Each structure stands twice: as structure tokens, then as C-alpha cells.
Amino acid sequence: MDSVKSQSYEVHINELAKAALNQHVANRTYSKIFLLVDENTKKYCLPVLKEIFDGPVDSILEIQSGEENKHIQTCLQIWEDLSNLDGDRKSLLINLGGGVLTDMGGFVASTFKRGIDFINIPTTLLAMVDASIGGKTGVDLGSLKNQIGVINQPQMVLIFPEFLKTLDPRQIKSGYAEMLKHGLIQDEVYWQDLIKKSNFTDASCIQRSIAIKNEVVLQDPTEQGLRKILNFGHTLGHAIESYCLENHDRKTLLHGEAIAIGMILEGYLSHELRGLSKLSLDEIKKSFLRFFDKVDFTDEDIDSILQLLKYDKKNSHGNVNFVLLQAIGEAVIDIEVPEELFQKAFAYYKE
Missing domain, CATH: 1.20.1090.10 (Dehydroquinate synthase-like - alpha domain)
Known part of the structure; x- marks a missing residue:
């Protein structure tokens, strides 16, 4: 199935996604590779990703799932984790999750050290067809949706429909x-x-x-x-x-x-x-x-x-x-x- 080409990145599906991820990491000299997950994607999706991704992951960062956790406090946690784990401007953040996680992970990457590379691997149908596409990143302000954020494009978006089997x-x-x-x-x-x-x-x-x-x-x-x-x-x-x-x-x-x-x-x-x-x-x-x-x-x-x-x-x-x-x-x-x-x-x- 053909990839979808955007202005500065591509959306790859299935086997093309697997090849693109491994080739991208092999061709770059990232100082650190971080993987952002929540408790659900850590349990159900991370094992699948380990079979897909040949490259190293230096650290796995975990946050709590749910829209109620899509706020600046969670970003502070991730920024602190990245800093404590010696993340720098040559680091890569891979976001493995639904729309809450890709929105927040993209925002964290776009602002840490004034911007590091990130890749979105959406695991929900909503994130695959909408949230992870187009470069919108951000968090909620209280209960008000997506009030804080930036538009910044990922390196790529990788779609693996088999993740949908994990959803209710x-x-x-x-x-x-x-x-x-x-x-x-x-x-x-x-x-x-x-x-x-x-x-x-x-x-x-x-x-x-x-x-x-x-x-x-x-x-x-x-x-x-x-x-x-x-x-x-x-x-x-x-x-x-x-x-x-x-x-x-x-x-x-x-x-x-x-x-x-x-x-x-x-x-x-x-x-x-x-x-x-x-x-x-x-x-x-x-x-x-x-x-x-x-x-x-x-x-x-x-x-x-x-x-x-x-x-x-x-x-x-x-x-x-x-x-x-x-x-x-x-x-x-x-x-x-x-x-x-x-x-x-x-x-x-x-x-």
C-alpha cells in the first residue's frame, strides 16, 4: 500500500512503515532514542513494536493514559525524565499511543531543548486517521481542549493496523x-x-x-x-x-x-x-x-x-x-x- 506524502514527512503503512522506521534510525546518528508509552501501550503494543523495530531504545518513558492526564503537569514529568536521562538536541522521541499521547509527545519533543525529532506510531483508530497526522501538538488547559500547543511536523508517522486488535x-x-x-x-x-x-x-x-x-x-x-x-x-x-x-x-x-x-x-x-x-x-x-x-x-x-x-x-x-x-x-x-x-x-x- 502506497505511503501518503506530506510536505516534510511521509505516512507509511504496514511493511513500508517497518522498513521506513528501521532505515531512518540506521541512517541517523541519534544520541539517544526514547520511547514514550502509557500503561496500555506498554502492555499491549510495546511487544509488537519490539518485533518490528531493529534499533536500540535507550529508555522507555511511561505516562498515565486518558484525556484527564493531557496537561502541562504530565509534560513536566516527561521533560524532567528526558533531562535526567541525558537527552539532548540530537535525541529522538518515538510516541507509541493514541491521540492523547501523540499530541502530548509531539508537544514535549517540539519544546525540549527548543525541539528534538519525534516519530508518531499511533495505536488507536482515532490517532491513525486524525490526531497523529498534520503536526498539531499540545495539551489541555484544565478541561479546555488543546489550548496550549504548537504546529510542528514529525519525522514520519507509522501505521500498523494490527494495533487495532488491542482496542475495545x-x-x-x-x-x-x-x-x-x-x-x-x-x-x-x-x-x-x-x-x-x-x-x-x-x-x-x-x-x-x-x-x-x-x-x-x-x-x-x-x-x-x-x-x-x-x-x-x-x-x-x-x-x-x-x-x-x-x-x-x-x-x-x-x-x-x-x-x-x-x-x-x-x-x-x-x-x-x-x-x-x-x-x-x-x-x-x-x-x-x-x-x-x-x-x-x-x-x-x-x-x-x-x-x-x-x-x-x-x-x-x-x-x-x-x-x-x-x-x-x-x-x-x-x-x-x-x-x-x-x-x-x-x-x-x-x-
């Missing part, structure tokens, strides 16, 4: 939400194909999602315009995710679960403001609710969620800007939404 179905579905998003914003044929598939974890689907995101990022690496379309569903979705994260009496939602709700809500806004057909809107809602249980939100919940919109990273000059759909496969950016439509969007979701 809920984690797989979380990644599926981002794949569906890629179809909604750029490729109606891909969307139609995905909603009919029973197996969306095959390498060809993963490659197509990576290619869609990569095509967008190549045209707008620093998110000045087009790249914003990748945030469809994320304005309300991130607010919902943050709200559930900070309220311990509510079930914490995985990223994809929150974004699935966000895409239904923002689909409704698209229908009202950009002419997305009612047929397409209902197809979006029906498709997501086939895979994701509906979440009950009270009026008080909705008010609190809407308060969090002011922290969205796409905001400019005090305005909350949305990515909306004109049609499936056609996204538009920087759309302001009248406040009265938010309640109507939640009402549509609840129907």
Missing part, C-alpha cells in the same frame, strides 16, 4: 467518527461508502482518511483558512467533551463520541444557515445514531456547554466561528451562528 469497540467507534467527518467535509463518495461498511478498519479506509486530511493540511499547514474545515463538529463537540470531562457526575465521552454529537448539531446549523438539504441532515443524524448512543442533555447542561464556546480556538475578535456544510462533501468556514439556533439544534438532536 468503543475506541474503534471513536475513530470511526473522524473518518465519517472526512467524508462529510471533502468526499461524498467516501461518506456513502463508510456508512454502508461493516468493516471500516481495513487499511484502504485508513489510508483514504489520512489522504483526505493530508490534502487539506498541505494546502494550509498553519490553519489560516482551508484547514479549519477539519474542525467540522468540533466547535460544539469540544464544548460537550470538556463539559463532560469537568462534571464528574456525567459519563466522560471519548473524543469521537462527543464529535459525533457535534456533527449532528452542526449539521442542523448547516441546514438552517447554508442550505444543507433536510434529506442530507437526516441521513447524517441517522448514520451517527446507528453507532453512537444518544446522550441526554438537560437545559442546564446545554447552557453550560454553550458557555464553553467562547474558548474555541477558531474564535476571532470575540466571534464564535463555525465550520458548516453546504452539502455532503462541501464545507465552508468562518460562519457566525445566531444564538437562538443553538437551542433548536439541541432540540433536533433530542427528537
Whole structure:
């Protein structure tokens, strides 16, 4: 299967990934090679990586998994570990994990000694098709998603679909939400194909999602315009995710679960403001609710969620800007939404 070429790195899959990793390390004179894992990837994925990677690993650094640990305190721990283990500017950090770990590992590498090389080896479907691609790195500020970070590209991203065998179905579905998003914003044929598939974890689907995101990022690496379309569903979705994260009496939602709700809500806004057909809107809602249980939100919940919109990273000059759909496969950016439509969007979701 062909690799996906970005501006300064490539995304390799399966055997090409194995060859690329070993060749890269053999051709570089890294002073130290560090491997970042969490307790899950250490147990389930590290043994597989040891069979793939021929090179030396000087030290394995371990952090706790989960969005609740994606904060600057964890970064401090990793920075201190790197420093205590004599890491320098010629070191390499290999990030073996899901989106939380690759986001944080990339940020740590980008800032340690003003920047060291890093390689992402995503182990969840969400990280394979989205989080590890495109160079966004960072951490949360309290419960507010990805408020601190930089855009910096890895040396390469390596995809081994066999890692998906270690995941429970809920984690797989979380990644599926981002794949569906890629179809909604750029490729109606891909969307139609995905909603009919029973197996969306095959390498060809993963490659197509990576290619869609990569095509967008190549045209707008620093998110000045087009790249914003990748945030469809994320304005309300991130607010919902943050709200559930900070309220311990509510079930914490995985990223994809929150974004699935966000895409239904923002689909409704698209229908009202950009002419997305009612047929397409209902197809979006029906498709997501086939895979994701509906979440009950009270009026008080909705008010609190809407308060969090002011922290969205796409905001400019005090305005909350949305990515909306004109049609499936056609996204538009920087759309302001009248406040009265938010309640109507939640009402549509609840129907």
C-alpha cells in the first residue's frame, strides 16, 4: 500500500512503515532514542513494536493514559525524565499511543531543548486517521481542549493496523467518527461508502482518511483558512467533551463520541444557515445514531456547554466561528451562528 506524502514527512503503512522506521534510525546518528508509552501501550503494543523495530531504545518513558492526564503537569514529568536521562538536541522521541499521547509527545519533543525529532506510531483508530497526522501538538488547559500547543511536523508517522486488535469497540467507534467527518467535509463518495461498511478498519479506509486530511493540511499547514474545515463538529463537540470531562457526575465521552454529537448539531446549523438539504441532515443524524448512543442533555447542561464556546480556538475578535456544510462533501468556514439556533439544534438532536 502506497505511503501518503506530506510536505516534510511521509505516512507509511504496514511493511513500508517497518522498513521506513528501521532505515531512518540506521541512517541517523541519534544520541539517544526514547520511547514514550502509557500503561496500555506498554502492555499491549510495546511487544509488537519490539518485533518490528531493529534499533536500540535507550529508555522507555511511561505516562498515565486518558484525556484527564493531557496537561502541562504530565509534560513536566516527561521533560524532567528526558533531562535526567541525558537527552539532548540530537535525541529522538518515538510516541507509541493514541491521540492523547501523540499530541502530548509531539508537544514535549517540539519544546525540549527548543525541539528534538519525534516519530508518531499511533495505536488507536482515532490517532491513525486524525490526531497523529498534520503536526498539531499540545495539551489541555484544565478541561479546555488543546489550548496550549504548537504546529510542528514529525519525522514520519507509522501505521500498523494490527494495533487495532488491542482496542475495545468503543475506541474503534471513536475513530470511526473522524473518518465519517472526512467524508462529510471533502468526499461524498467516501461518506456513502463508510456508512454502508461493516468493516471500516481495513487499511484502504485508513489510508483514504489520512489522504483526505493530508490534502487539506498541505494546502494550509498553519490553519489560516482551508484547514479549519477539519474542525467540522468540533466547535460544539469540544464544548460537550470538556463539559463532560469537568462534571464528574456525567459519563466522560471519548473524543469521537462527543464529535459525533457535534456533527449532528452542526449539521442542523448547516441546514438552517447554508442550505444543507433536510434529506442530507437526516441521513447524517441517522448514520451517527446507528453507532453512537444518544446522550441526554438537560437545559442546564446545554447552557453550560454553550458557555464553553467562547474558548474555541477558531474564535476571532470575540466571534464564535463555525465550520458548516453546504452539502455532503462541501464545507465552508468562518460562519457566525445566531444564538437562538443553538437551542433548536439541541432540540433536533433530542427528537
